[in-house]
Amino acid sequence: MNILNFLIQGFSVALQPINLGVALIGAFIGTLAGALPGIGPINGVAVLLPIAYTLNLPPETALIMLSGIYYGAEYGGRISSILLNIPGDSSAVMTTLDGHPLAKQGRASQALAISAISSFIGGTIAVVGLTLFAPLLATLAIKFGPAEYFALIVFSFSVLAIIVGHKPIKTAIAAILGMMLTTVGVDSSTGILRYTYGQPELYDGIDFLIVVIGLFAISEIFILLEKTDTSKLVPIEIKDRAWQWLEIFKYKWTILRASIIGFTIGVLPGTGASVASAVAYSLEKRIGDRDGTFGKGDVRGLAAPEAANNAAAGGAFVPMLTLGIPGSGTTTILLGALLLYNIQPGPMLFSERPEIAGGLIASMYVGNLMLLVLNLPLVKVFTRILLIPLWLLVPGITVMATIGVLSVHGSIFSLFWMLGIGLFGYFLRKLDYSLVPFILGFVLGELLEANLRRALAISGGQIDILFQSEISRVLWFLTILTIAVLPAFQSIRKAILQKAKS
Amino acid sequence: MSELPKAKAVNSSRIFAGLMLAFALFYALEVIGLKVPFAYDPLGPKAFPLLLAILLAIFSLLVVFSPQEQEIRWPANRLLLKSVLLAMTLVGYCICLFWFGFILATIVAVTLLALLFEARWVHSLSAGILSGLIFYGLFGWLLQIPLPKPLW
Numbered sequence: 001m002n003i004l005n006f007l008i009q010g011f012s013v014a015l016q017p018i019n020l021g022v023a024l025i026g027a028f029i030g031t032l033a034g035a036l037p038g039i040g041p042i043n044g045v046a047v048l049l050p051i052a053y054t055l056n057l058p059p060e061t062a063l064i065m066l067s068g069i070y071y072g073a074e075y076g077g078r079i080s081s082i083l084l085n086i087p088g089d090s091s092a093v094m095t096t097l098d099g100h101p102l103a104k105q106g107r108a109s110q111a112l113a114i115s116a117i118s119s120f121i122g123g124t125i126a127v128v129g130l131t132l133f134a135p136l137l138a139t140l141a142i143k144f145g146p147a148e149y150f151a152l153i154v155f156s157f158s159v160l161a162i163i164v165g166h167k168p169i170k171t172a173i174a175a176i177l178g179m180m181l182t183t184v185g186v187d188s189s190t191g192i193l194r195y196t197y198g199q200p201e202l203y204d205g206i207d208f209l210i211v212v213i214g215l216f217a218i219s220e221i222f223i224l225l226e227k228t229d230t231s232k233l234v235p236i237e238i239k240d241r242a243w244q245w246l247e248i249f250k251y252k253w254t255i256l257r258a259s260i261i262g263f264t265i266g267v268l269p270g271t272g273a274s275v276a277s278a279v280a281y282s283l284e285k286r287i288g289d290r291d292g293t294f295g296k297g298d299v300r301g302l303a304a305p306e307a308a309n310n311a312a313a314g315g316a317f318v319p320m321l322t323l324g325i326p327g328s329g330t331t332t333i334l335l336g337a338l339l340l341y342n343i344q345p346g347p348m349l350f351s352e353r354p355e356i357a358g359g360l361i362a363s364m365y366v367g368n369l370m371l372l373v374l375n376l377p378l379v380k381v382f383t384r385i386l387l388i389p390l391w392l393l394v395p396g397i398t399v400m401a402t403i404g405v406l407s408v409h410g411s412i413f414s415l416f417w418m419l420g421i422g423l424f425g426y427f428l429r430k431l432d433y434s435l436v437p438f439i440l441g442f443v444l445g446e447l448l449e450a451n452l453r454r455a456l457a458i459s460g461g462q463i464d465i466l467f468q469s470e471i472s473r474v475l476w477f478l479t480i481l482t483i484a485v486l487p488a489f490q491s492i493r494k495a496i497l498q499k500a501k502s
Numbered sequence: 503m504s505e506l507p508k509a510k511a512v513n514s515s516r517i518f519a520g521l522m523l524a525f526a527l528f529y530a531l532e533v534i535g536l537k538v539p540f541a542y543d544p545l546g547p548k549a550f551p552l553l554l555a556i557l558l559a560i561f562s563l564l565v566v567f568s569p570q571e572q573e574i575r576w577p578a579n580r581l582l583l584k585s586v587l588l589a590m591t592l593v594g595y596c597i598c599l600f601w602f603g604f605i606l607a608t609i610v611a612v613t614l615l616a617l618l619f620e621a622r623w624v625h626s627l628s629a630g631i632l633s634g635l636i637f638y639g640l641f642g643w644l645l646q647i648p649l650p651k652p653l654w
Contacts, residue, residue: 054647169564173522176558180529180551187547192538194547195529218592225584225619226577391621392629395612398592399637402599407647415596423589430574431518449550453543461544 003135006350010358013060014366022057022065023363027370030072033089035080035382036393038224040089041073041330046212047400049337053209054407059341060359066337067360068367070330071123071313074273075371078115078306079382083108083235091273091309094281098294098301103236105297109379112238114299115306116375117248118255122307123368125259126266126314130321130361133267137322138347144323146455147466151475153448156269156325158482160437167432174433178441179448181206189453201413208336209408210418211442215435217401218422221394223429235383254284254300255307262308266315272328272436273309273316280308314364321345321357326443329436336443513573519565522558530555588618603652604642609634 013019033044045066052062077092082099095115102111144152157175161168184195185205196202248255258280265276284304285294294301316327324345326332338345338356349357375382405418425435459465467473533551541547577585595611602610613630621629642649 051641051645051647055645169561169568173519173558173561173565176554176561177522180554180558183533183551183554189543190538190541190547192536192547194536194551195532221592222585222588225588226581389619389621391616391619391625394619395615395629395633398595398615399608399612399633402595403637403641403647403649406599406649407641410648410650412596412600415599416593419589419592419596427518430576431515432571432574452550453545456545457543 003131006135006354006358007131007362009354010360010362011365013355013359014064014362019061019064019359019363020366022061023068023367024370026065026068027072027075027367027374030069030074031076031079031371031374031382032385033069034073034076034078034092035088035386036076036388037080037084037086037088038220038227039393039397041070042216042333043220043397044069044073045330045333045337046216047397047404049212049333049340050209050404050408053337053340059338059343060356062341063334063337063356063360064363064367066334067317067364070334071310071364071367072371073330074123074310074313075116075119075375076382077309078119079112079375079379080235080386082111082115082302083238083383084233084386086233091277091312092305093274094277094305094309095302097281097305098296098298100236101295101297102299102302106239107297108236108238111299111302112379113376114248114251115302116372116379118251118258118303118306119310119375120368120372121255122259122262122310123314123371124365125256125307126263126311127361127364127368129263129267129311130314130317130364134318134322134357134361135350137318138350141322141347143469143471144346145469146451146458148469148472148475149451150448150455150466151472151479152269152323152325153444153451155475155479155482156319156444157437157440158479159269160440161483170431170433171437174428174435175437175441178438178443179445181211181442182445183449188450201411206417206421207409207414208340208442210405210414211421212333212336212439213401213404214418214421215425215439217397217404218418219425219429219435221397222423222426224390224394227390233387235386238380238383251300251303254288254303257287258284258304258307259311262311263315265308266312266327267318269319269323269325269327272330273312276312276315277305277309280304317360317364321349321360322347324447326440329439332436332440332443339443513571514576515571515574516566519562523562523566526555526558526562529558584618588615591615591618599650601653604649605634605638606652607650608637 029044029048030041033039033041048069049066052065073089074091077088078095078099080086080088081092081095082103085096085100087093087096099111099115102108160175161171182205184202186203187194193203261280261283262276265279266273281301281304284300288300316331319325319327320331320335324335326335335345343349343353343356401418402415405414428435428438455465456463467476530552533548536548538546538548591611591614595607598607598610609630612633613626616626616629638649641647
C-alpha cells in the first residue's frame, strides 16, 4: 500500500469539520483527565465511550475522539506533576522527579513549556512511526491464522506479566478472571448457554461497556474516598517570564532518544507509557547525570519522560490497529470500542476500512498540534481546574458513569452489574492486583478461545497445529524467553526504580 | 496498624486467594455439568473454561503459599463507615433513578455524595440541584439519551 495515498485519504477524513471538532474535544478532555489526579485516560475513555456510541457517531469519529482523550492525557499528566508534585496519572510519575524541583526554583512556566514541547515532539515522532510501521506490520499480519493468533495472545499476556507485574502471579490471576467473565453467555459455536443461570439478561454475555465503567470509574470513586483532597493543596504559582523558544534545541538529543525508546516500548503488546517514561528517565540519567543534577531540577530529566510517555501512547496503537492486540490499558478499551462497532482490527482494517485506520492516524498529527496549542497558552486554565474539589469531582464521575450505562442499557440490572463489578475492582486494586490485565483478559479472552477452537477444528484435534508455522514458533519462543527472563528483568527494574528514587 | 500480630499466617491477600481457589472449583463444576449434544469443534465449549479454572487454581495456590505479604490497609472506623455509606448511596441512586426519575434522583444522590466528601450543606445542595438540571439538559435533552422518567 502506498503510504502517501494512505495519508492523503486519512487527512481527507481527519480534516472534516466534525472530526476536527471531536479531536479538539478529545484533546481537551484528555488534558483534563490527565491533569486531575486520580482520573486517568482510562476513566475518561471509559465514561465517554458509551455516550459516543449512543450518539451514533461514525466509528472513525468516535475513535478519533477517544484516542484524543488517550494521548491528550499524556500531556495533562505533567501539569499536576510539575505544579503539585502529584502525578496526574501513572505515566507522569517520572515527571515529578525533575519537574517539581524546577517549579520550586521559580521556573514553573519554563518547566511547563519544555514538557509540552517534549510531549509534542514525542507524540509526533510516534505518529510518524505509526504511519510507517503500521501498514508494514499489517501486511505481515495477513499471514496470521488461528494458531498464530492464539500464540500471539499468549505472548502478549506473558509480556504483560513482566511489565505490569511487580507481581506476575497476581497479573496472571487478574487476566484469568477477566477471561472467565467472557465465558458468560451463549457459546457462539454450539449455542449452549454457559453461566447464565436462566437469566435472559446474561445470554448475550456481560456488556463490555458495563465492565469498563464499573471496573475503572466506580472503583475509582471508592479509592478517591481515601485520598487527600487536592483542592486544599496549593499549586506553585507560575510567575517566571516567558521562555526562550530556541532553548529547546539544547535538548534535541535527549528528546529524540526518549521518543524512540518510548515508541519502541509502546509498540510491545501489553506495555505502556509508565514503563517507557521510567526507562527513558533512567537512561537519560545514566548518560547525562555527570554533576548529580538529576532529581534536583534538571531539564533533561523532565524532557525525557515526557517525550517518552507520549511516544509510547502513539506506539501502543501499532499492535492494536494491525494485530488487534492492544499495547496498553487504554488501547484495550479502544479495541473494545472498535469491536462494539463490529470492526475487527487487523490487516483488513488497512485495506478495507482505510477511512478508519488512516483517519485515526492522520487525526493524531492534528491532535498533537491542538494539544500543543491547548497546553502552552491555556495552561493556566488547566491549573485552575486542577483545584476542583473532590466533592464536585466524585458526584460528576458517578453521574457520568450512570448516564454511560443508561445510554446503552436502560435497566436497573445493568446498573447493579456496574456497581458489583466496580466494588470487585476496588477490592482487586486494594489487594494490589492490576486492572489492566483484567480488562485485557476480558477483551482478548473470547478471541483466545475462538482461535484455539478454530485452530483445533482445522487440524481435527491435533494439538501440534499450534506450533507448526514459523510465525507461531517464533511467538512461542518469545513467550518462553519472556517467562524465562522474568526474574532477571524484575530485579533490574527494581534496581532502576530505586536508583531513580534516590 | 500496630495492633496486627507479627506472625499472622492469614491475611487478606491469602483469604482472597483462598476465595479464588473456591471459585475456580465452582466455576469448573458448573461447566462440567453442562450437557453438550454436539460440537462442531473437537474442543467444545467445556475445554476453555476448564483450562481457566485449572490455571486459576494453580495461581491461587501459589499466592496462598507465597511468602507473607504486608497486610493491606483496609478502611477502618470513620473511613469504613464512609465507604459503606458510599456504597449504599450508589445502590440507592440506581434504585431511585427508576422510581423518581433522573432529575430528582440525581439531585439527591449528588447532594449526599458531596456531603460524604465533606462539602458544606449549602454547597452540596446547590451542587445537587445544578447537576441534576445540567446533566439532564445536556444528555437527556440536548443529546437525546433516554434517561429514566419518574414512575408517576
